[in-house]
Amino acid sequence: MKHRIKLTLLVPLAAAIAAITLTQSAMADDAATAAALQAAIAGPQRSDLNKARDKYRHPFETLTFFGIKPDMTVVEISPGTGWYTEILAPFLRDHGKLYEAVGGGRGAKSFEDKLKADPAVYGKVIVTTLQPPAQTEIAPAGSADMVLTFRNVHDWIPRGTTQDYFKAFYRALKPGGILGITDHRADPSQPQDPKAGNGYVRQDYTIQIAEQAGFKLAGTSEINANPKDPRDQPVWNLPPTLRQGDKDRDKYMAIGESDRMTLKFIKPN
Known part of the structure; x- marks a missing residue:
């Protein structure tokens, strides 16, 4: 009888110790991930001009919200000049894998030239x-842990290819994989412009597009919100583009970069 009592006590104790060990291990992994991400953000491979935009784009908070880990296979969509690539490439280089999905034209050539110029940082990028x-x-197909797209959805809407993009994301992701999106957020009191002519997209409209492709919304964040943005001007009037030059420059600089939604989706298992 005494042996049974001891055994009854030992089983939950062992389970509790195992749970504590797992929790401690997860906390250590999170701390290591945070340190590696902060190191990539602070690294010398990033230009001073790009670092100056961190106060608007919040790369640490954004990527942490999406749940990025250094051993993931990640696909960045339409990287532009490589603002986020400068962070993702060194972060994923040793233990993960980074795909950069680019379009055609001179922009793609400039981006590939950027990668070739620094093989120590970008040599493993696909x-x-x-x-x-x-x-x-x-x-x-089914190989990616995460697909990321930063300020691109508004460009696809007028082309009528938005669903083609989202279907490509869905196909590339593993079951349980993550789709992370940021974009210029339109005023929800105004109807969605079918051409997204001012560069803004309603958050509910973006969620609808993703859900139509099969994704499930996992979370939203106000990390990249900017309540100063009236969202009644073309987004390109704001920094960093400042399309109107010196006209109303002080006004737009005081607003800062656009109000942005930050959305996390999951591909169902």
């Missing part, structure tokens, strides 16, 4: 082509 509807193989 460049793929994303030009819907013809070319949508951004990574092997």
